Amino acid sequence: MAVHDSVSLQIPVRLRAVSGRARPVGSITRGTTNPNRLRRCDRWLAGPQAWRLRGGTAAPIVVDLGYGASPITAVELHERLRRVRPDVEVVGIEIDPERVAAAKPLERPGLTFRRGGFEVPLDGARPMVIRAFNVLRQYDESYVAGAWAQLQSRLAPGGLLVDGTCDEVGRRATWVAVDSSGPISLTISLRLRGMDRPSDVAERLPKVLIHRNVPGEPVHAYLADLDETWARQAPHASWGARQRFLATAAELAERWPLTDGPARWRLGEITVAWDAVAPATGPPRH
Known part of the structure; x- marks a missing residue:
């Protein structure tokens, strides 16, 4: 139906x-x-x-x-x-x-x-x-x-x-x-071992965001920054993917309103306030 x-x-x-x-x-x-x-x-x-x-x-x-x-x-x-x-x-x-x-x-x-x-x-x-x-x-x-x-x-x-x-x-x-009241946050949760880059999760974004992962949309900027920060924290990889992700999230929190902390980040989980990644006004651009 x-x-x-x-x-x-x-x-x-x-x-x-x-x-x-x-x-x-x-x-x-x-x-x-x-x-x-x-x-x-x-x-x-x-x-x-x-x-x-x-x-x-x-x-x-x-x-x-x-x-x-x-x-x-x-x-x-x-x-x-x-x-x-x-x-x-x-x-x-x-x-x-x-x-x-x-x-x-x-x-x-x-x-x-x-x-x-x-x-x-x-x-x-x-x-x-x-x-x-x-x-x-x-x-x-x-x-x-x-x-x-x-x-x-x-x-x-x-x-x-x-x-x-x-x-x-x-x-x-x-x-x-x-x-x-409406949407309050977006959470990304990843298996860190063997992960190439965090934005690989993009194909699993919820329907409200999956078509918004294009330049000009907030969620695209967020994922791009997450990838860039992950790349900058490559030196932490010698201590393992978990330490690298912890460092990535800590730096990202300086620019984005993350609502969680290290206890969740160490699980490969990161949550950002919805207002920071909500779809821009207008229909999605494909």
């Missing part, structure tokens, strides 16, 4: 189902997934974002939206987050009923699966986190604002939408964090 609303990044509107509200909103994705593919984002949710799960007395709900042909990412998410909050409720949501049926035997206390799409059907409950990885990548860029708006409307107070993309085995990942 396709979504026909045409939206701009400046004027978000909600996506609607083509044939009425009763049907899931969105399209069936390709469904490619692998064990540990989303471990980098899981680690971030269980680290810098753990405060969102620990607050309050009610069990927080975390949604793995569009988990794909295998429910393994939802299973892993539950295993990792219950170390932070034992009573966390992880809900895997998929638009394909066959995928949901295949996942049902894996249900257990704190982990359930149900059919749905961008409407996030939770019987009136509101999730603290919605993770949508490799989902919007398969839509046109014009759908992003509407999808974000609909997902934002489903969040609990203080909740977070994570719109991300990664490669098939999770060695390169990026994600945009979106709260009720």
Whole structure:
């Protein structure tokens, strides 16, 4: 099922189902997934974002939206987050009923699966986190604002939408964090060993940015500066890629509003404030 609303990044509107509200909103994705593919984002949710799960007395709900042909990412998410909050409720949501049926035997206390799409059907409950990885990548860029708006409307107070993309085995990942006010940051997470240059992650940018990696766009300038700084810090390579990346991030922080520090940088992870890399006004240039 396709979504026909045409939206701009400046004027978000909600996506609607083509044939009425009763049907899931969105399209069936390709469904490619692998064990540990989303471990980098899981680690971030269980680290810098753990405060969102620990607050309050009610069990927080975390949604793995569009988990794909295998429910393994939802299973892993539950295993990792219950170390932070034992009573966390992880809900895997998929638009394909066959995928949901295949996942049902894996249900257990704190982990359930149900059919749905961008409407996030939770019987009136509101999730603290919605993770949508490799989902919007398969839509046109014009759908992003509407999808974000609909997902934002489903969040609990203080909740977070994570719109991300990664490669098939999770060695390169990026994600945009979106709260009720809008996007707040862009995170890049890389396997440092064997990495040529940080901008190799460009092909895994979220849909909202992937077509913006061209001269004149802020995200292009950011990646170019990241590469140049990585090159300048080559002398640190004798102590390993981790030390080189730490030095790279420390220098980059002098020019860009990074929101994290060495504890995350040593993992190959770096987060910058959204305003610094947000798309320039107007349609993307190809």
